[in-house]
Amino acid sequence: MPREYHELKTETEYYxxxxxxxxxxxxxxxxxxxxxxxxxxxxxxxxxxxxxxxxDPMEIVYILPGGIYGIAPDYCVMQLKR
Incomplete structure (x- = not known):
């Protein structure tokens, strides 16, 4: 299965x-x-x-899905590996 590449914007502080x-x-x-x-x-x-x-592109190595631990159902937390 091919990888998807996601281009995302982020404000300077977080970047x-x-x-x-x-x-x-x-x-x-x-x-x-x-x-x-x-x-x-x-x-x-x-x-x-x-x-x-x-x-440079970073790999998603873990995803904590929404709907648990106070994360909104339509959101997720992704761990990134450089």
Whole structure:
């Protein structure tokens, strides 16, 4: 089964935390049917405006689905591996 590549926007504060290695997860609305082994490419935005910066693709290695532990049913928490 081929991997999906998901291009996602993220504000500078969170982009930089991932870039530094301080943050290895994303909380997202699961409207793309994210799956383990899919790849995520984060694009930095400032107030929704792209800066042109992006991170190398990161693999989704774990997904905590919504509907448990206070996560909204249509959201998920994804662990990313650089």
């Amino acid at each position: 930089q935390a991932v870039e530094r290695g301080d943050k290895s997860f994303e909380v997202r609305k699961n409207d793309r049917d994210f799956k383990i082994f899919d790849m995520v490419i984060l694009h930095e935005v400032v107030h929704g405006i792209p800066t042109g910066r992006k991170l």
